[in-house]
Amino acid sequence: MATFAEGCALLFGGSGGIGSAISRTFAQAGCDIAIVYRGNRERAEAVAVDAQAQGRRATIHKADVTRVEDVQTAIDDAIAVHGRVHTIVWAAGPLVNQRYLSSTPMDEWRHAFDVEVHGFLAAAQAVIPHMREQGGGSFVTLGSAGHDWWPARDGMSVAVKASNEQLVNGIAKEEGRYGIRANSVLVGVIDAGQLHELTRLGQIDQRWVDNTHRLLCLKRFGTAEEIGHACVFFASNEAAYVTGQRISVSGGFGV
């Protein structure tokens, strides 16, 4: 088993297509989990129940991450039940419509920042005092493999997440002295969640699939579990000397 500090990993977006697989991977690796969901209570509960069946303590917490009070409450409740939050996994984010920058509606653009960036800063500010007091902790954010190579029409994902990449660097640099680490998993094309939804909506088709394979070193899409494994590595004691880093789990997108 991987080793973790006492307490739980708190996963924002832990009920999402990729987020739920990450939550499961943490549980399988021996880590207690607290899953934060916005609307998908059923999936959050299903993941929690499976984790409990494996002997993990697992809780679910409803929150709208654009509301600072919700974020604070989720963190406080997780600490109350689990005793300590050693890891924040930041996997929260709305479905990202595929748009050119030149025709991106301002309200969608602002909403993406509200959820993904302001939500993350709120979570970080809320939990850092606790982590300092506990002698450490870490953040694992989900970024985009497009960080390394601009993916056409995915600006609302990549440009928004770029802010969080810098927040990861800043938290790593400013909080390292307190034993707090921060790293990012850059997510490639994963056969789950948003890929399925965007295909259903017709924003992604077979031509897009073929063109994308050509851009990859490894000629296939990834699994949500592969994202989970990288998150677990960063969160575990195995990565105790790793901070301010990003690993692209994307089959070599942008290499």
Place this chain on the structure above:
Amino acid sequence: MSRDFPEGTVAVFGGSGGIGKGVALEFAKAGTDVAIFYHSKREAAEAVAAQIEGLGRKASIHQADVRDYDALQAGLDAAIAAHGRVHSVVWGAGPVVAQVNIADWSLEQFRASMEIEAFGFYHAARIAIPHFRASGGGSFVHLGSAGHDWWPHLDGLSVAPKACNESLVKGIAKEEGVHEIRANSILVGVIDAGQFKVGQEQGYFDAEWERNVKAMLPIKRWGLAEDIGKAAVFLASNDANYITGQTVSVAGGFGV
């Protein structure tokens, strides 16, 4: 933590070194056999092999000067014969690096560094790739330098050849990915083992140097060989099957 690997063994080049020993042991603890490649420190290689066998894994040792292509080929063939397959190559071979300004390098110093670290890695890759292709895949884990992110004064003889290898790692990832061959690099920070200890004895890394470097590090300690080993194990394992062409700095945040 035990992990899943493909069948066969990891080949650790520089497996008798201060960091290489730690890396070899972490692979054994994680549940795979280890083939240790060494240049001159035979006793150290034998000692690591004995420790690995004590953990219940199979170990073999192979002597080679990495500048000698034929010797490397013979060594890898022997490792394959002993273990059935080499699934991963960890590149940690390299001499103790003299701390010298670029402007003061002798021509021979730079040539030697490039021949051992860059040409050596290229040799190992050229030899391993056909085996990996024939085996359905494999991966390279290169041990680079955290100085890749932030130039470390006087350490050019380490950083420059490794920079060549960083490019080769990306190229191997891109060109061989279609054969399920992956390649990644660990940027190694200040590790309390091997070359660092030698440098401390020689007075390069004195108390003032330590104070200045620690002031820059987000995580206020030196690394351990096992920190490098655990990252290498992750990158070589099946859990990292969708990760290629990446660099991960295991350096306490050096250069962030």
